[in-house]
Amino acid sequence: MIQLKNVDKIYKTEAENVHALKSINLDINQGEFVSIMGQSGSGKTTLMNILGCLDNPTSGDYFIQDSNVSDLNDDQRSALRGLLFGFVFQSYNLLPRLTALEQVELPLIYQNVEDRRLKAAKALDMVGLIDRIDFKPNQLSGGQQQRVSIARSLVVKPKVVLADEPTGALDIKTGKEVMSILKNLVKKEKISVIVVTHESEVADYTDRTILISDGEIKSDKLNK
Amino acid sequence: MNFKDLILISLRAIASNGLRSLLTTLGIIIGVSSVIILMSVGQGAVKGVIDELNALGTNLIFIEPGSSEEGGQKGAAGSAITLTREDGEAIIQAQIPDVVYVTSMIDFGAQAITSSNNVGVQVVGTESMYSIMRGLNLSEGRFLDEDDVDKKSLNMVLGHTISEQLFPEDSPVGKNVRLSIAGGRIIFNFRVVGVVSERGAGVGVDDDNAVFIPVSTLQARISFIKNPTGETNVNNIIIQTAEGADEIEIKESVSRVLLDKHKVTSPDFIIESQKDLIGAAGEIANILSLLLGGIAGISLAVGGIGVMNIMLVSVTERTREIGIRRAVGATKGDIIKQFVWEALTLSSMGGIIGIILGMIISYLLDGRFTFDEFTVRTVIQPWSILIAFVVSFGIGLVSGVYPAYRASRLDPILALRNE
Numbered sequence: 001m002i003q004l005k006n007v008d009k010i011y012k013t014e015a016e017n018v019h020a021l022k023s024i025n026l027d028i029n030q031g032e033f034v035s036i037m038g039q040s041g042s043g044k045t046t047l048m049n050i051l052g053c054l055d056n057p058t059s060g061d062y063f064i065q066d067s068n069v070s071d072l073n074d075d076q077r078s079a080l081r082g083l084l085f086g087f088v089f090q091s092y093n094l095l096p097r098l099t100a101l102e103q104v105e106l107p108l109i110y111q112n113v114e115d116r117r118l119k120a121a122k123a124l125d126m127v128g129l130i131d132r133i134d135f136k137p138n139q140l141s142g143g144q145q146q147r148v149s150i151a152r153s154l155v156v157k158p159k160v161v162l163a164d165e166p167t168g169a170l171d172i173k174t175g176k177e178v179m180s181i182l183k184n185l186v187k188k189e190k191i192s193v194i195v196v197t198h199e200s201e202v203a204d205y206t207d208r209t210i211l212i213s214d215g216e217i218k219s220d221k222l223n224k
Numbered sequence: 225m226n227f228k229d230l231i232l233i234s235l236r237a238i239a240s241n242g243l244r245s246l247l248t249t250l251g252i253i254i255g256v257s258s259v260i261i262l263m264s265v266g267q268g269a270v271k272g273v274i275d276e277l278n279a280l281g282t283n284l285i286f287i288e289p290g291s292s293e294e295g296g297q298k299g300a301a302g303s304a305i306t307l308t309r310e311d312g313e314a315i316i317q318a319q320i321p322d323v324v325y326v327t328s329m330i331d332f333g334a335q336a337i338t339s340s341n342n343v344g345v346q347v348v349g350t351e352s353m354y355s356i357m358r359g360l361n362l363s364e365g366r367f368l369d370e371d372d373v374d375k376k377s378l379n380m381v382l383g384h385t386i387s388e389q390l391f392p393e394d395s396p397v398g399k400n401v402r403l404s405i406a407g408g409r410i411i412f413n414f415r416v417v418g419v420v421s422e423r424g425a426g427v428g429v430d431d432d433n434a435v436f437i438p439v440s441t442l443q444a445r446i447s448f449i450k451n452p453t454g455e456t457n458v459n460n461i462i463i464q465t466a467e468g469a470d471e472i473e474i475k476e477s478v479s480r481v482l483l484d485k486h487k488v489t490s491p492d493f494i495i496e497s498q499k500d501l502i503g504a505a506g507e508i509a510n511i512l513s514l515l516l517g518g519i520a521g522i523s524l525a526v527g528g529i530g531v532m533n534i535m536l537v538s539v540t541e542r543t544r545e546i547g548i549r550r551a552v553g554a555t556k557g558d559i560i561k562q563f564v565w566e567a568l569t570l571s572s573m574g575g576i577i578g579i580i581l582g583m584i585i586s587y588l589l590d591g592r593f594t595f596d597e598f599t600v601r602t603v604i605q606p607w608s609i610l611i612a613f614v615v616s617f618g619i620g621l622v623s624g625v626y627p628a629y630r631a632s633r634l635d636p637i638l639a640l641r642n643e
Contacts, residue, residue: 049637052551054551054636054637055637074555074556075555075556075557078550078553078554078555078556078558079553079555081550081551081552081553082552082553082554083553087551087552089640093544093547093548093551093640094548095545095548097236097240106548106549106552107552107553109225109229110225110549110552110553110554110555110558111553112225112226152552156553
């Protein structure tokens with residue numbers, strides 16, 4: 001469903017050109033649970049930004065469901081993000097003023113979707129937070145906040161959820177909870193979930209681990 | 225993103241920073257309300273002048289002597305003695321349509337003397353129509369009548385202030401007043417037949433400080449007001465026209481009559497209608513009003529800068545929010561709309577509060593303060609309210625666009641990383 005062909009990403013700075021990704025070739029199928037592992041500075045976040053249409057590759061092709069999206073303009077990328085992708089961040093990235101329900105409604109505002117509240121409530125139910133609908137971020141624990149952000153990523157019924165260090169700010173127990181929620185999504189909803197992490201414990205939850213270092217894929221293997 | 229969401233998002237952002245939003249809008253509030261207040265004061269001044277001109281009477285046309293021209297030097301208006309009582313009679317005889325009344329008047333300074341008092345007065349020599357044309361009311365007795373003019377009687381009507389000065393205790397009607405003219409060289413005894421009610425200071429003759437006597441009496445008894453042709457010089461001829469008459473037409477007809485009678489080709493007199501004077505006064509006062517409004521407009525512009533400043537701060541503070549919105553599918557356009565609308569809401573709220581405040585203060589100011597003899601009046605102009613609102617809306621738009629553009633240009637990846 002997702003296919004990268006010879007993708008390069010070069011950041012041009014005044015001093016030098018940073019070659020963040022080098023000839024990346026990658027296929028990810030629908031309903032796959034994949035982790036991208038690497039040290040900081042390895043290029044894994046750049047890869048995730050390109051996968052999530054937050055950024056365009058410098059060269060190479062990116063196919064989503066067989067259409068080439070490597071050269072979209074900003075508005076087209078925004079639309080694609082809203083339709084096909086959900087994002088989960090290490091620091092949750094919730095808006096401080098909104099209730100859990102409103103956080104989850106947010107992507108729907110930009111899609112002009114009907115029945116937003118109902119859809120948002122269903123998404124919150126999927127992550128087990130139906131009783132926290134009216135809570136604002138400062139009234140929720142870290143794990144709960146991350147579950148709200150997972151619900152927000154699910155509400156548009158995305159094809160792919162991209163999670164950047166989703167457990168990075170959580171203790172081990174809550175981290176495990178969050179990972180099993182993600183694992184369930186893959187099973188039940190047939191969503192592809194891509195987790196970016198530097199912890200092998202996290203990667204172990206996934207079905208396939210792609211190791212990236214210095215902008216190149218070093219290994220790509222299925223987990224037992 | 226639909227319109228309702230847009231409104232909710234901006235109201236929420238404004239409410240979440242309540243004090244800051246209030247202080248920001250304060251600039252707009254002060255600007256808008258001062259525009260409305262100063263313009264209403266300006267318009268109040270216009271109304272004051274127009275009211276004074278209207279107090280002269282209605283539908284009047286004034287004829288004054290033209291300026292003299294001696295040795296190529298043009299004198300002031302009235303310096304040539306070209307207007308006579310006979311001119312007034314010629315106008316009556318010409319039977320110009322829609323001319324209702326014609327009256328002549330002479331005025332000059334004199335001393336009015338009773339056994340106990342002596343005051344300076346403006347003597348107005350005129351005819352019975354004068355009180356009708358100028359809309360004078362009598363507090364006692366009667367005004368001069370046709371009989372007084374025909375018989376060149378020695379009857380006199382007193383202005384309100386003169387009456388109080390000469391007869392502070394009892395009624396003046398029936399009493400005698402001596403007029404000392406030309407430094408005491410000419411003295412007449414008059415009998416008071418009436419007193420005019422108070423009118424307040426106005427344009428033209430100050431009726432409160434005048435005494436009125438028949439013009440014919442002056443004509444018959446005082447030789448120095450006669451010109452070499454034997455006609456009586458007057459300071460003014462006043463014509464009252466019918467309601468809705470064509471004043472331009474009448475002015476031309478009158479002008480032709482006088483040109484014929486004076487045997488001149490270019491006018492040696494000035495004809496001005498009351499409407500001309502009102503128009504001129506109104507124009508001056510409108511300029512004053514715009515000037516005041518313009519000064520207030522500067523404070524409105526300063527308020528607009530305040531809005532822009534806060535919007536720029538807000539964009540910086542909410543970098544992360546912008547990143548989140550972009551990640552979940554907001555386009556650059558959505559972000560621009562959000563911030564422009566927020567600025568519009570801020571400044572429009574300021575505009576509305578400013579309009580209400582300005583109207584209340586204008587209303588409270590009306591007639592409350594008097595400097596010398598000038599009382600501050602305020603008249604709220606509906607269009608000044610419209611202008612104030614449109615301008616504050618425009619300021620919101622202008623001061624919102626640049627910060628919104630900056631917001632939309634933020635790279636979502638960097639915005640998300642912003643701590």
